[in-house]
Structure formats: C-alpha cells, structure tokens
Amino acid sequence: MDSSVRNPTIEEMKEWDEDELLKWIQQKRSKLLEGDQLEKFKAAHISGEAFLMQAGDEEFFRKKCNLAFGVSWTLTKISAEIVGIETAGIKRNRQYREDAGMSDPASKKPRWESETDTELQMLAASARQQRERIRLEIEKLDQLPVSCPKDVVSCPNSVLQLSNPTFDTKLPFPFVGYAVPERFQVNSEDYESYWYYTGRENFVELREEFERIRHSCQRSALTIYGTRGYGKSHLLAALVCCLAAREEKIVYIPDCREFMKQPVPYIRAAALFAWADDESKQQRIMALDTQEKIDRFFQGQSDVVFVIDQLNALEEEEGDDKPTINKKAELRYWLQGIEVTGKAIHASSANNYSILNKPLKQSSNEIMYVYGGLTEKEMEHWWAQRQEVQLGDYTKDEVEDFTGRIPWFLEKCVVNGTIDLAAKFFTEIYEQAWAFEQEIQTRYYKEPGELQRHYQYMRACLFGRFIWVSSKFIPNLVDHRYFYDDKYDSERGEFEAHYTCGICRNAVASMVLENKARFDKGIWQSLPEYTTNPCVTGFVMEQAILAWILLQG
Known part of the structure; x- marks a missing residue:
C-alpha cells in the first residue's frame, strides 16, 4: 500500500466517476487489480458513490463483481477506511447505506476502535x-472412487485419497488473517490461499491415532514428533x-513463532475459524481482547480440538534472553491451560526435550x-x-542417500532445475x-563414561545396529x-538405531571413528541389509577399513 496517496473525503469520492475511482485504487494498491481482475472491475462500472455504498460488504465485490476473494477483501477494507475517516466506521446493520455517512457524531467510536471492529468483521467473514x-x-x-486397504479401518474416501502417495491436490489453508507459513507451497497469485x-x-495412521485419542478417557493429546522437514x-x-x-471446532495454530508475536489476536483468528459456522459465537470471539477473556471463553466450550504446530518454537533456545525465556x-502454560477444555494435537521437530522426557513420566500425552x-x-x-530435473553428476541413489528422502531436503537439492548437493543449505x-x-x-x-555411551549409540546409528x-x-x-531409534526388539531387549540422512552421517562419522572407535564383526554384519544401496554399502566398507587401519596403528 502506498501510504503517500491521500484519502479523499466522502463528499469528494461521491463525485468521482468510475475512471477516477479506478485511478485512485491503482495509486493506492498498484498490483491489486491486474489481468482478468482489472477487466472484471471495469465491467462492474463502479462509481465513487457506488463504492461508498458497498463499504464493508465483501460479498458485493466477490459475488456481484466476480472478483477473487483476496481482491474483494482488500477493496472492502479500503472502502471501510474511507467511511471510517469521517463516520467512525460501518455499523453492523449497514446503516451507512441508508444515510451515506450522516450518522450522529455523538455516537461515533474512536477511529482506531472502529477500524479494529471493521477488520474483525471482515476476518470473521x-x-x-x-x-x-x-x-x-x-x-x-469423498466422491472420488478409491479402494480401502485391508488393514485400514473403514474411513472416508478423502482420508484414503490424502494417504495415497500418487495423489496431488490443492487445499484451502485452514487459517485466516495471517500469511500462510513459508513451509507451505502457495501460488503467489492465489488470493484464496490454496496450498499444495x-x-x-501415514496420513491414515494419523487420523486413526487422533480418533483413538479423542475417544480415550486417559489420553488428552497426541504429539507428532520426529525428523525436521519430514512433512x-x-x-x-x-x-x-x-x-x-x-x-468440528478446530482451533488451529499453524506457526508458534508468529503466535508468540501477537498471542491474543492469533488465538482469536483461530477461534473465528473454529466457530465459522456460528456467527453469534463469532461476535463473542471478536470481543476477546485479553488472555483472561480468552480463558473464560474456552472454559465454557466443549468438544474443542486444538491443533498446535511448530511447538518447539516455544521451547528455550540457545541465545534466548531472560524476557524471551x-x-x-x-x-x-497458557496454551496448556486452554487445552484442558478439549483434545489436542501437537507437532514438534526432534530435539524438543520436553517431549523427549514425557514418556518417562506419567502423562496423558500420546506420541x-x-x-x-x-x-x-x-x-x-x-x-x-x-522428470525434467537434471541429475547432473549424481545418481538417484546418491540423491536419496544424501537427503535421506526427507521432503524438505529433497526440495532444497533442486536448484534451477538441476540436482545440487553442494548447495549452501546442505553446507549449513x-x-x-x-x-x-x-x-x-x-x-x-572429563566424563569418559558419558562419552562411551555416546559413541556406542552413534556407532549403532551409523551402521544400523x-x-x-x-x-x-x-x-x-x-x-x-x-539420529534416532524407533523399533524395539522385545526378544533382544534392544532398540534399532538409525541416521536420518547421508549428509549428517558423513559429518560425524570421522569424529566418532577417531574417538575410541572399536572395529568389530558387527560392522560387516550390517552389510547384507544394504546390498541394494551401493551408497550405504560403500560407506560401511570405507568406515570398516578405516577402523581397521586405526586399530593397527
């Protein structure tokens, strides 16, 4: 928005024809009306007075003018700003349409309060x-035909489609009022926030785990925990x-880092989406402007599902100052208090020590x-x-081994249509x-016992032991x-250890080997498991030979 463009008075805008109005809008928002959106706006022949009469009515621009939602929302906001300058905003009963700004000055709200009210009304819509x-x-x-696997409990077709690895789609992002987080791929020209x-x-597994939690008397939360970039x-x-x-009443917080900046407005936006089918409840939510009011609101609700992503953003990090901590x-603690009123689903990347410690204690949280x-x-x-991506000097096996098939890493390895495993991202x-x-x-x-435990664990990860x-x-x-372990072998009484990607394996292998590494038959015993993966076979053989050389001096 160009803040240097002067806003006209209501009386001035009333006199504008459609060309004068369009010129002003283009000065104020230069990229708002382009292509077919510009043609549709011109076809509507909206004069300055007509623009004012529709102030605050997003449906007019979207349905009557056939404009995209994002364009309609912005035009609605612009028109409301003009009306708000002199009339302190638009009353919910659209009284402005009757008297065109001639409301009683004594009844006016402060401008900032009126603008906030208008924005919340548009956010609710x-x-x-x-x-x-x-x-x-x-x-x-749900209407698409799909076969249900034998090992899957009957579930909606949409769930099966979203579990199908060959299925691609676009979905509207289930949050409003804030930008879609960067980790979601969104068409920059799509005003309606559809993501790929x-x-x-394992989507069907996630759905089944949640259904089990929601019907459990002992469990209140499900945490999705694991590899960064997994998806x-x-x-x-x-x-x-x-x-x-x-x-369902879903209170979705997609980004805890953004939530930290403005916790009350962020939760309020999430609640407006959760109760989108209940306009009277939305009116109550719009009045929630403190944490205490939000607390009281949720205490009176039932059957609410809280979905909180990027939970690790609320954990203490190196470099945090005392106020941030x-x-x-x-x-x-505030989120935990709110969640008591319903069920919750969390997601967090690995190294979240609060989650790591939970299984060791009595907890109502399933992981x-x-x-x-x-x-x-x-x-x-x-x-x-x-198929158009060029492999360059690499093979598919090398790409998969290096990235660990981690979706985020895979996307980062494609640079200008060519595989580049030397990109800065991988160096970091x-x-x-x-x-x-x-x-x-x-x-x-100075703690050799702890170091030995570390080396034992790392060797197990490096060689799949x-x-x-x-x-x-x-x-x-x-x-x-x-580095992680997942499968517990009850007969052996041990856990199977792994590394997530070849790049991290390579980063630590030499240090682990040089520090009290032992050469044993276990290294060779792990080879048969990797005979179909030449990259891993080569790594195991290389480390075994180096270990033998170190052992012999």
Whole structure:
C-alpha cells in the first residue's frame, strides 16, 4: 500500500466517476487489480458513490463483481477506511447505506476502535468463506472412487485419497488473517490461499491415532514428533481440513513463532475459524481482547480440538534472553491451560526435550513418532513429478542417500532445475551436525563414561545396529534432529538405531571413528541389509577399513 496517496473525503469520492475511482485504487494498491481482475472491475462500472455504498460488504465485490476473494477483501477494507475517516466506521446493520455517512457524531467510536471492529468483521467473514471452500474440496475428495486397504479401518474416501502417495491436490489453508507459513507451497497469485499437498501413506495412521485419542478417557493429546522437514506440518494441515469439513471446532495454530508475536489476536483468528459456522459465537470471539477473556471463553466450550504446530518454537533456545525465556514459558502454560477444555494435537521437530522426557513420566500425552523420509512409493512419485530435473553428476541413489528422502531436503537439492548437493543449505546442515558432535566431545571430555555411551549409540546409528539404551534415556548425548531409534526388539531387549540422512552421517562419522572407535564383526554384519544401496554399502566398507587401519596403528 502506498501510504503517500491521500484519502479523499466522502463528499469528494461521491463525485468521482468510475475512471477516477479506478485511478485512485491503482495509486493506492498498484498490483491489486491486474489481468482478468482489472477487466472484471471495469465491467462492474463502479462509481465513487457506488463504492461508498458497498463499504464493508465483501460479498458485493466477490459475488456481484466476480472478483477473487483476496481482491474483494482488500477493496472492502479500503472502502471501510474511507467511511471510517469521517463516520467512525460501518455499523453492523449497514446503516451507512441508508444515510451515506450522516450518522450522529455523538455516537461515533474512536477511529482506531472502529477500524479494529471493521477488520474483525471482515476476518470473521473470511473465516466463514474459507471454511466453506474447505468443505467443498473435502466433499469432492469423498466422491472420488478409491479402494480401502485391508488393514485400514473403514474411513472416508478423502482420508484414503490424502494417504495415497500418487495423489496431488490443492487445499484451502485452514487459517485466516495471517500469511500462510513459508513451509507451505502457495501460488503467489492465489488470493484464496490454496496450498499444495501430496499424499502421505501415514496420513491414515494419523487420523486413526487422533480418533483413538479423542475417544480415550486417559489420553488428552497426541504429539507428532520426529525428523525436521519430514512433512509434519502438511499432515496436520490436511487433517485440520478433514476435521473442519465435518464441522468440528478446530482451533488451529499453524506457526508458534508468529503466535508468540501477537498471542491474543492469533488465538482469536483461530477461534473465528473454529466457530465459522456460528456467527453469534463469532461476535463473542471478536470481543476477546485479553488472555483472561480468552480463558473464560474456552472454559465454557466443549468438544474443542486444538491443533498446535511448530511447538518447539516455544521451547528455550540457545541465545534466548531472560524476557524471551519467560515469555515462552508463560505462553506454553497458557496454551496448556486452554487445552484442558478439549483434545489436542501437537507437532514438534526432534530435539524438543520436553517431549523427549514425557514418556518417562506419567502423562496423558500420546506420541506418534515420524522419522526418516519418504517411503518407496512416495519417492517413486517424487521422481515421476520431476522428470525434467537434471541429475547432473549424481545418481538417484546418491540423491536419496544424501537427503535421506526427507521432503524438505529433497526440495532444497533442486536448484534451477538441476540436482545440487553442494548447495549452501546442505553446507549449513553439515556444519550443524558436526558442531553438535564437537560440542559433545568438548562438554564430556572429563566424563569418559558419558562419552562411551555416546559413541556406542552413534556407532549403532551409523551402521544400523541395535542399541540397549534408547536416546530417550540419554537425551543430552544425542542430536535427535538427525539420529534416532524407533523399533524395539522385545526378544533382544534392544532398540534399532538409525541416521536420518547421508549428509549428517558423513559429518560425524570421522569424529566418532577417531574417538575410541572399536572395529568389530558387527560392522560387516550390517552389510547384507544394504546390498541394494551401493551408497550405504560403500560407506560401511570405507568406515570398516578405516577402523581397521586405526586399530593397527
């Protein structure tokens, strides 16, 4: 918006013809009306007086003028600003349409309060429209024919479609009032915030886990925890769309970092979407301008589902000052207090120590671990969708090994249509993994017992071996972002350990080997598991030879 463009008075705008109005709008928002949106606006022949008469009426611009939602919303806001300058805003009963700004001055609100009220009204309308779009999209998916796998409990066709690794679609983003987080791929020209989604095989598992939690008397929350870049946010947003389409009350917080900046408006926007089908409840929500009022509101509600993504953003991080640490703690406790009124789904990347410690205590929180990257079928589809991508000096096996098939890493390795595993992004990942390993060696230099436990765990991860102690019991000794254990073998009484991607494996392998590494038959025993993956086979053989050389001096 060009703030230097003067806003006209109501009387001035009343005299404008359609060309004068269009010229002013284009000066104020130069990129708002372009292409077909410009042609549709011209075809409506809106004069200055007509523009004023529709102030605050988003449906007029969207339905009567056939403009996109984002364009309609912006024009609605602009018209409301003009009316607000002299009439202190638009009354909810649209009285301005009757007297064109001749309301009693004594009844006027302060300008800032009126503008806030108008924005909230438009935000509530936006929530209703976005929820309707979601409902229509999910209904379309439910109508598509699909076969239900034998091991899957009967569920809606939309859930099966969203679990199909060869299925691609676009869904309306289930949040209004804020920009869609960058990790979601959105068409920059799409005013209605549709994001791209590709089916994931464990989506049906996520849905089943949630249904189990919601009907449990002992469990109140489900946490999706695992590899950074796995696609947890996309899984959650897709689940929110499915639930919202079935008129569930879903309070969705897609980005805890943005939530931290303005917690009250952010929660209020989420609540407006949750109760989009109840305009009277939306009126109550618009009045919630403090944390205390929000607390009281949720205490009176039932059957609410809270979906909170990027929960690790509220954990203390290195470099946080005291005020930031305190604010994060306060917001965590506040959310926990609100969630008591319903069920909750969280998502967090690894290295969240609060979550790591929960299984060791009595907790009402269930954890769904999602480690690694794409499955075989998902990876096949990824390549099929990118047939134009040039491999350059790499093979597909090398790309998959290096990235661990992690969706985020896979997207980052495509630079200008060509695979580039030397991109700056991967250098930073390598340095992160290396720095953590270096820190462990420095911190526990005088504690050989702790170092030995660390090296034992890391060797198990590097060679796909079993380890007797899970990383959950030694949280400070493991970089959970890139190394983990998942399967427990009850007969052996041990956990199977892994690394997430080849780049992090390579970053720490030499240091682990050089520090009290032992050469044993276990390294060779792990080879048969990787005979179909030449990259891993080569790594195991290389490390085994280096270990033997070190052992022999």
